Amino acid sequence: MKKILYIGNKLEGKGKTASSIDVLGTLLENEGYTVYYASSKNNKIFRLLDMLFACFRYRKKADLVLIDTYSTQNFYYALLVSQSCRFFKLPYVPILHGGNLENRLENNLKSCKKIFNHAQICVAPSLFLKDVFKKYGFKEIVHIPNPISIEEYQFIKRDKLKPKLLWVRAFSKIYNPIMALQVVKLLNDMGIEGSLSMVGPDKDGSMGKAKNEAEKLGIKVEFTGKLHKAEWIAYAKDFDIFINTTNFDNTPVSVVEGMALGLPVISTNAGGIPYLIEHRKEALLVEKGDAEAMANGIKELLEAPELVEKLTQNAKEKVKSFDWKVVKVKWKEIIDAP
Helix, strand or coil, rough: CCCEEECCCCCHHHHHCHHHHHHHHHHHHHHCCCCEEEECCCCHHHHHHHHHHHHHHHHHHCCEEEEECCCCCCHHHHHHHHHHHHHHCCCCEEECCCCCCCHHHHCCCCHHHHHHCCCCCCHHHHHHCCHHHCCCCCEEEEEEEECCHHHHHEEEEEEECCEEEEECCEEEECCHHHHHHHHHHHHHCCCCCEEEEECEECCHHHHHHHHHHHHHHCCCEEEECCCCHHHHHHHHHCEEEEECCCCCCCCCCHHHHHHHHCCCEECCCCHHHHCCCCCCEEEEEEECHHHHHHHHHHHHHHCHHHHHHHHHHHHHHHHHHHCCCCHHHHHHHHHCCC
16 A cells, blocks of 8 residues: 655644544545654644655655645645655645635746646645636646545434524634624524524634624624534534535535534535535525625525425435545545556
């Protein structure tokens, strides 16, 4: 079996949300591949140095390097690591995660070409990013969804919904957690006593702002902080509607997981969301920042059990394509290629 060096932010053990390197890396190990990792360093500079040293350390051991590639500051990890791979003649595969990578392509195309033009192939977890990259002239792009293991998720049919809302993301400005609070306030103003639980760690101080806003609005909100996957899956049984308020996105795994659990989903139409779910087929979609439309969508779900049945059953079928048993075939084709 081939040996893989996986470069990314492996910070789940440091209190952060599990990322692709934590999930995909473990799944690949379970398939028999040897996987080396970098990096779990908290400090960004030390993390970068550890990543670059890993390229040197495993230059004769690794058959392939996987590089989690994001759109913000962590973009430069991918840039420097990819050039290190080129120097050591290590084949590498960028995995495109950043929901705002289109902006990076527009403003830093020269740097992007240094990464992506020399890759063995690029993996796009969403069809949205595959289309974006093709628009900018990058042709060696394959779509492989972020995987889940469906057997971990119990699909619960919800016959009569209550306005019990679940939001699961890291607290970051780009995910617009304040909109979720505005939705609850609007529901209350309609005479619908909605409750909201927000699950996820603080990333940029947004949690404190959300707590202050909830108090200001006088609404009922629970902030759980970070929950491990098994914990929030069990926790989700007590909720009836999954909301996603993001301003930028790719293919959010939390939305896929909500669908796998039988929760009807209502989301903004940011980034790759419309490529993931079709409006009124698998979920309800609203414009970014439109709290009123989301509140009205929730009201419709509460009053239309036949719509809930349609959305959740279609969503149940959709998530089958994200199951690791399906996704691993595509990964093996890339990793085992001569």
